[in-house]
Amino acid sequence: MIFRQLFDSVSGTYSYLLASRIGGEALILDPVLEKVDRYCQLLRELDLKLVKAVDTHLHADHVTGLAELRDRTHCVTIMGDQSKADVVAMRVSDGDKVTIEGVELDVMYTPGHTDDSYSYLMGDRVFTGDTLLIRGTGRTDFQNGSARAQYDSLFNRLLKLPDETMVFPAHDYKGDTVSTIGEEKRYNPRLQVKSVEDYIELMGKLNLPNPKLMDVVIPANMKVGLKPDALKKQGLALSPREAIAHLGDPAILLVDLRESGERAKHGVLAGALHAPYPSISDSLKPGGMLREVANATKRRIVFFCAFGERSAMAVTAAKDAGIGNAAHLDGGIDAWKKAGGPVLAA
Known part of the structure; x- marks a missing residue:
């Protein structure tokens, strides 16, 4: 210790x-x-x-x-x-x-x-x-x-x-x-x-x-939040309504970066893959889960978390790892719920 x-x-x-x-x-x-x-x-x-x-x-x-x-x-x-x-x-x-x-x-x-x-x-x-x-x-x-x-x-x-x-x-x-x-x-x-x-x-x-x-x-x-405006300008951020419209789209892979306790407390999105943020670097390495899924399925990865901070960092990490078309849910599941998006019990 x-x-x-x-x-x-x-x-x-x-x-x-x-x-x-x-x-x-x-x-x-x-x-x-x-x-x-x-x-x-x-x-x-x-x-x-x-x-x-x-x-x-x-x-x-x-x-x-x-x-x-x-x-x-x-x-x-x-x-x-x-x-x-x-x-x-x-x-x-x-x-x-x-x-x-x-x-x-x-x-x-x-x-x-x-x-x-x-x-x-x-x-x-x-x-x-x-x-x-x-x-x-x-x-x-x-x-x-x-x-x-x-x-x-x-x-x-x-x-x-x-x-x-x-x-x-x-x-x-x-x-x-x-x-x-x-x-x-x-x-x-x-x-x-x-x-x-x-x-x-x-x-x-x-x-x-x-x-x-x-x-x-x-x-x-009070202003410590990550401002992902650059991702929006690059087309790498989905608004909650855009993300809701793509729910169930076979070309999209939703990736939940939250921890298990958050998922149990606030619910999950249908069909989302769980890949907790602390392990994102390993998941994106050659042989890592997310990299292999992205390569094998050609689906676009859309990260989401609680409020959009971890997912914005994950998009940057994905770009650094050579996955250029990853995006994130702007505002996270908090914004998704406020827009009326469906949430399931974990």
Whole structure:
């Protein structure tokens, strides 16, 4: 198991790199844009392949590294389904799991600091974003924050975890790197309240200044989506209505890039081949499943995913592999459903 806690001193942000050693798949939590060069250097040094990048919430004090990491590594970007970011490749809900080879994170919806705050539990440790800090809690006075919701997230979710669970927050300004649930129960001054009303009163009296760059950072972080306009201009993107019209067309092969959990949750398209995005490079290599199918059947491959981000990257990967007529479903299955396209249970 590889675990690295990385720090951005300007914003006081902790990012976390997680990996299993067997195949070298890696995941990063809360990356900072200015540190992307360092992340990529570390990935090279450790011989790792970044496959997923996760933000615990829409940050207000730094620009996220999600988009830059996606562009450099073709990783899957992930946020919670309450996020207002324009497009990420995958959105997760409370109770879902985020997985890479040898690593599994349980998704916990823990609003309060913002209305899109999520924590991620991995065995003996929990990544709490800005919900639970070391000897503190995240402010609740902007981005639809709520002290009442945060109290519930803290006392009825996070503090119910075993006392020995290690706490790794997204921020610290005092130099602390890790705590435990038990420590925070005993020594965190904001957790010594007797009721939710006491907590609301305490948080209401903080009167903190806004983060210095909030007016710039929040709009930037809401616009992290991949813009596949170039694919449209090249005729390599199908609108939902065009794709619906081609459903059942023997000249078209629909390829579903989503993970099994997404398919079970949101349904599948009739006749689509399942080829999860993390294995797309292998599938397109000589001898790979998609390459062999494309060569043998001469069918046009049309990739689709949840929102169109992974499928746009897959079209580029297919072109690089010599498959020039691949296309993708613009907007993914989300747009397909909104256009009235039929969906089957997985």
